Amino acid sequence: MIEVDGLQKLYGDFPAVQGVSFRVGAGEVVGLVGPNGAGKTTTLRSLAGIIIPTQGQIRIAGHDLAREPVAAKSALAFIPDEPHLFEYLTVEEHLRFVARLYRVHDSEARIPGVLEELELSAKRTALPGELSRGMKQKLAIACGLLHRPQALLLDEPLTGLDPAGIRRMKRTIVRHAEGGSAVILSSHLLHLIEEICARVLILRRGRVVAFGTVSDIVADRPELAGLRLEDVFLALVGQEGETER
Amino acid sequence: MIRIFGYLVWRSGYNRLVRQLRHLRSPRYVAALLLGAGYLWIILIEQRPSPAASRVISGSWIEVVGALALLGAVAWGWIFGVERRVLAFSPAEVTFLFSAPISRRGLIQFKLLRNQLLILFNTLLWTLILSRERFGASPWLRSLSIWILLTTLSFHRLGASFVRTSLSEHGRYGVRHRVVSMAVLGIVCVALLVSVAEALPALEAGRASGALAFLSALSAQAERPLPRLVLWPFTAMVRPLSAVTTMDWLHAVGPALALLLLHAIWVVRSDSAFEEAAAEASLDRARAVERRKGQRRRSPVALQRLPSFLRLSPVGWRAGAIFWKNLIAVLRMRRTRSAALAVVAAGAVAALCSIRGQTTLADVAGWLALTWAGVMLVVGPQWVRNDLRGDLSKLDLLRSYPLRGSSIVQAEVSAAAVALTLIQFALLLVAYLAFIRSETLRFDLAERTILLGVAVVYLPLINFVGLLIHNAAAVLFPAWVHLGVGRPGGVEALGQNMLMIIAFSILLATTLVIPVSLGGGTVLLLHPWVRNWALIPGTVVLLGTLGAEAWLVVRWLGRVFERTDPATAGLPA
Numbered sequence: 001m002i003e004v005d006g007l008q009k010l011y012g013d014f015p016a017v018q019g020v021s022f023r024v025g026a027g028e029v030v031g032l033v034g035p036n037g038a039g040k041t042t043t044l045r046s047l048a049g050i051i052i053p054t055q056g057q058i059r060i061a062g063h064d065l066a067r068e069p070v071a072a073k074s075a076l077a078f079i080p081d082e083p084h085l086f087e088y089l090t091v092e093e094h095l096r097f098v099a100r101l102y103r104v105h106d107s108e109a110r111i112p113g114v115l116e117e118l119e120l121s122a123k124r125t126a127l128p129g130e131l132s133r134g135m136k137q138k139l140a141i142a143c144g145l146l147h148r149p150q151a152l153l154l155d156e157p158l159t160g161l162d163p164a165g166i167r168r169m170k171r172t173i174v175r176h177a178e179g180g181s182a183v184i185l186s187s188h189l190l191h192l193i194e195e196i197c198a199r200v201l202i203l204r205r206g207r208v209v210a211f212g213t214v215s216d217i218v219a220d221r222p223e224l225a226g227l228r229l230e231d232v233f234l235a236l237v238g239q240e241g242e243t244e245r
Numbered sequence: 246m247i248r249i250f251g252y253l254v255w256r257s258g259y260n261r262l263v264r265q266l267r268h269l270r271s272p273r274y275v276a277a278l279l280l281g282a283g284y285l286w287i288i289l290i291e292q293r294p295s296p297a298a299s300r301v302i303s304g305s306w307i308e309v310v311g312a313l314a315l316l317g318a319v320a321w322g323w324i325f326g327v328e329r330r331v332l333a334f335s336p337a338e339v340t341f342l343f344s345a346p347i348s349r350r351g352l353i354q355f356k357l358l359r360n361q362l363l364i365l366f367n368t369l370l371w372t373l374i375l376s377r378e379r380f381g382a383s384p385w386l387r388s389l390s391i392w393i394l395l396t397t398l399s400f401h402r403l404g405a406s407f408v409r410t411s412l413s414e415h416g417r418y419g420v421r422h423r424v425v426s427m428a429v430l431g432i433v434c435v436a437l438l439v440s441v442a443e444a445l446p447a448l449e450a451g452r453a454s455g456a457l458a459f460l461s462a463l464s465a466q467a468e469r470p471l472p473r474l475v476l477w478p479f480t481a482m483v484r485p486l487s488a489v490t491t492m493d494w495l496h497a498v499g500p501a502l503a504l505l506l507l508h509a510i511w512v513v514r515s516d517s518a519f520e521e522a523a524a525e526a527s528l529d530r531a532r533a534v535e536r537r538k539g540q541r542r543r544s545p546v547a548l549q550r551l552p553s554f555l556r557l558s559p560v561g562w563r564a565g566a567i568f569w570k571n572l573i574a575v576l577r578m579r580r581t582r583s584a585a586l587a588v589v590a591a592g593a594v595a596a597l598c599s600i601r602g603q604t605t606l607a608d609v610a611g612w613l614a615l616t617w618a619g620v621m622l623v624v625g626p627q628w629v630r631n632d633l634r635g636d637l638s639k640l641d642l643l644r645s646y647p648l649r650g651s652s653i654v655q656a657e658v659s660a661a662a663v664a665l666t667l668i669q670f671a672l673l674l675v676a677y678l679a680f681i682r683s684e685t686l687r688f689d690l691a692e693r694t695i696l697l698g699v700a701v702v703y704l705p706l707i708n709f710v711g712l713l714i715h716n717a718a719a720v721l722f723p724a725w726v727h728l729g730v731g732r733p734g735g736v737e738a739l740g741q742n743m744l745m746i747i748a749f750s751i752l753l754a755t756t757l758v759i760p761v762s763l764g765g766g767t768v769l770l771l772h773p774w775v776r777n778w779a780l781i782p783g784t785v786v787l788l789g790t791l792g793a794e795a796w797l798v799v800r801w802l803g804r805v806f807e808r809t810d811p812a813t814a815g816l817p818a
Contacts, residue, residue, distance in 0.1 A: 011813065042812075050644040051810050069807075073647035084642040088574035093551075099559040100566035101646050107559040 001026045001182030002047065002151045007056035009042050009206075016042040017206045020056070024182040026150070029173065031193030032186040034203035035237050040186045043203070044153050047184070048078035061150040074102060077149035081156035083140035085128040091115070091139055092124040095146055102147035110146065117172065118142045119165075133160040141169065145176065152176055152183045158192065170196055194229040204237045246347065250355045258362070268724045268815055277722055284748055289373040309467050311483035312476045318398065319479075322405045323430070350513060357400075357512070363738060364399060368392045370740030386494045390485035393501050397482055400508035407515040426515070433475060440472040449605060478504055564648050564656035571631040571660030574730075588671045595679035604683060611679030618672035622704075623750050625665045626711040627742065632661040633716045633806075635730040637723055640811045651803025658716050658799070662709040669704055673697060699784075706788055707757075710795050713802075714752050720802050724815025760790035 007020040017039040024030045034040050045051045047058055049065050049072065058065040061075035089097060092111065099107035115121045118138040128136055137160045144152065154173070158166050174196055177183050187193055193200060200217070202210040210217045210232075217232060218224045224232050268274040334342070334356070342352055372388045408426050444466040451462030466472055473480075481500040488494035557569045575581055591610055599607035621628075636643060636657060643653055677697055680686055688696065719726045764787025771779035 045641070045811075048645045050641050051812060052808065070647045070649060073645065076645075078645045080641060084639045086570055086574070086639075088577045089570060093557075093573070096557045096559070097566045097570055100557050100561065100569070101563055101648070103563065104559050 001061060002184065003059040004047065005057045007043065007046060007058065008054045009046060009051065010054045015206050017046070020203070020208055022201055022208070022211055024184060026180045026182055027177050028199070029177045029183040029185060029197045031197035031200045032184055032203065033188070033190065033193055033200060033233060038203040038237070039206040040203055041155055044078065044155050044184065044186055048076065048153055049073050050078070075149060076151040076153060077144035077147065078153045079141055079144040079155065079157050081159050083136040085136055085139060087128060090125050090127055091120050091131070094139060094143055098143045098146050104147045107146070114142045114146055119168075134162055134165055137161060138165065141172070145172070148179070150181055152181045154183065154185045156187055157185070158187065158189065190230045190233060200229065202233060202236055209236050246351055250358065254359055254362070264815065265724055273721060274725070277725065285744070288744065288747060307487040308480050308483050309464050311486065312467075312479035315398070315479040315482060316476065319401060319405070322402045323409070353513065360399060361396070364392065364395045367738060367740040368395060370744065374740060374743070383491070386488070386491065387486065390494070390498070390501070393485065393498070393505055394482050397501070397505045397508050400505070400512045404508065404511045404515050407512070426511075436471055436475045440469075440475055443469070444472065564652040567653060567656040568660045571635075571657065572663065575629075575631050575664045584668070585671070588675060592671070592675040592678050595675055596681065599679055599682045602682065607679045608683065608685075611676045611683070614672045614675035614679065618669050618676065621665065621669050621672065622707070622711070623746055623753070625668065625708070626715050626749065627745060629661050629665045629668070629712070630730050631664060632657040632712060634719045634726070634728055637719055637728050637816060640809070640814070640816060644811065649803060650806035651800050654716065654720070654799050654802045654806060658709060658712045661712045662705060665708045665712065666705045669708070670701070673700055702784065702788070706791050706795070710756055710791060711749070711753050713795060713798055714749060714756070717798065717802055720805050720809065723809070728816070756794060757791070760787045760794065763787065763790050
């Protein structure tokens with residue numbers, strides 16, 4: 001569903017991402033983790049077609065992102081950590097706007113359900129300026145989920161959500177994966193990654209240092225056996241921290 | 246405190262400049278710099294007449310025309326309102342400065358001082374522009390005169406916006422805190438109306454005898470006691486500019502400086518009064534909310550629901566979503582509604598006057614509407630910015646949509662072109678209605694109807710091309726072009742805006758050279774056989790060529806858009 005081969009992104013001489021390859025299958029949730037500046041957002045923005053990779057191939061739902069950008073982007077949704085909304089469109093109009101962009105033919109029936117799912121029904125006629133940070137984030141998520149994307153890219157999706165919203169968002173992510181979406185979830189919340197992701201991709205200085213289930217990663221490094229993801233992560237990226245067994 | 250503000254302004258300005266200069270590593274930006282420098286050289290320096298050829302412009306001419314122009318600019322601000330962009334704080338400034346131990350008045354003074362950067366830049370531009378016509382004292386004194394004029398007008402606009410906001414948002418509390426301002430405004434308005442009413446017969450007689458006679462009548466009427474009194478503040482601001490000797494300038498600068506000082510006091514005091522009014526109104530509103538407790542409240546945005554014909558269908562041209570979004574944004578701007586109401590009212594009054602035979606008023610309205618329609622052709626693309634200039638700050642989002650770059654460019658520019666064309670049509674329609682019974686014009690009613698039809702055919706594409714030029718600048722040089730729906734406006738930015746308009750007009754004329762040549766050639770070729778009917782194929786060829794040019798530019802810009810990297814494009818954070 002999401003296939004990445006030899007992804008590289010250079011800014012001048014600086015390699016933001018290099019030699020990144022992985023695959024995420026339908027129905028799978030993969031966690032993308034790494035310290036600040038590891039290349040997580042660059043990877044996600046490359047997968048979303050926002051930035052053009054210096055090298056490498058990206059395929060979304062079987063479509064080459066460079067050669068068939070419209071088909072590839074039709075199958076994906078990218079939800080950034082900072083919600084970008086249009087000042088003069090109401091909540092419901094944002095969804096109508098997205099419905100046209102992605103040709104969601106059953107949008108009339110689907111919009112109320114999405115609004116309900118993200119607790120936005122009461123705010124359907126509100127403009128973004130009248131929404132709280134969390135509500136804006138929910139609207140960005142609703143816009144991403146409306147067209148039932150086959151590939152879902154989430155960059156710190158829980159930023160700004162309240163505890164109930166976080167719980168509901170976790171359920172939503174899992175439900176979409178169960179519905180057949182390939183999901184990549186970038187977050188610093190390692191307990192969240194551990195909870196809902198089948199596999200984890202750890203980046204450090206633009207390179208993949210580990211990819212697989214936590215037990216796969218630990219199996220290759222016996223010294224990490226019995227550790228939780230947080231400790232495995234800190235050990236792999238070489239950052240200081242107390243190890244808890 | 247001044248040192249802290251100075252540090253903030255200096256370091257921010259320096260870092261911004263360095264960041265922008267870094268883009269000179271790109272050949273595209275180097276080419277733009279060279280072209281821009283060449284343009285400024287030609288416009289500001291090379292075209293300057295030699296001292297022998299230059300002429301001394303009459304001081305009285307500058308005073309009368311300048312004072313009337315200033316009166317118009319000030320009246321515009323009072324009638325249509327001005328944005329308090331000067332006082333707009335950035336999110337970072339709100340976070341750091343509002344929570345810091347700095348008084349609110351200190352913050353306002355900081356913003357006013359910061360606005361001086363824009364004023365000083367435009368003072369320099371105007372000094373260079375006006376140096377083409379040798380008048381007044383030395384360049385230094387002229388610069389100082391321009392600075393006084395721009396700063397006073399900037400303060401006045403701000404004060405006017407405070408009064409307007411206070412009245413519209415705080416009702417009777419606003420009026421109570423604005424007694425002095427309201428009284429002065431009322432006296433000036435009455436004096437102005439009486440002056441105009443008294444001057445009308447003489448002006449009407451002058452108008453009937455030609456333009457020069459009209460101008461003479463205007464000058465004579467401006468010298469009468471009451472108009473002279475009304476125009477005095479404006480004349481006082483312009484007089485240092487027209488002073489020929491240093492002594493003249495010293496005599497003239499006193500009243501201008503006094504006006505500047507008065508305005509500074511007015512603005513600073515206005516703001517505290519504005520805050521007090523806001524506080525009182527807030528208390529009153531809180532009490533009203535308390536009274537309404539338990540009652541069902543109407544949604545504040547219920548009025549913003551769209552009529553069913555404007556609802557977006559999920560099927561059709563994908564980029565139509567962007568087109569729709571941008572049009573909705575224009576419709577929802579308060580300024581659009583005010584302008585639409587003003588145009589409808591003007592059209593109705595003009596038509597009524599024309600039908601009743603009151604041709605003088607109808608003619609004035611007609612010529613005003615025609616002039617504005619023409620002005621909108623070159624200024625409109627700078628004002629209507631609901632296109633890529635407004636959306637490039639959301640480049641990440643646009644790039645993630647399943648759309649080709651050319652589709653995005655096409656949809657963005659089309660929406661702005663439709664909005665601009667509608668404004669021009671409305672103005673032309675007002676002019677058409679105003680002149681409906683006029684018999685003094687060169688064209689009869691049938692010819693005027695045909696001309697209106699011609700405008701309907703030509704304007705959309707010409708506007709599209711004009712807006713494409715502005716959007717091309719934004720896509721090619723996002724780090725150097727001002728992005729966002731707002732733009733630097735007002736008298737403080739008049740100099741730079743004028744240079745932009747001249748450059749834009751040259752580019753627009755250049756794009757029209759080939760289409761006009763081919764269209765004109767077609768008319769000349771076919772005229773011997775089909776006479777005036779040759780205009781139809783000529784129009785088709787002209788519009789076809791212009792459309793082909795626009796299509797090629799859209800495709801090219803689309804590719805540039807697709808290759809633009811948001812991380813390195815230098816977009817505002």
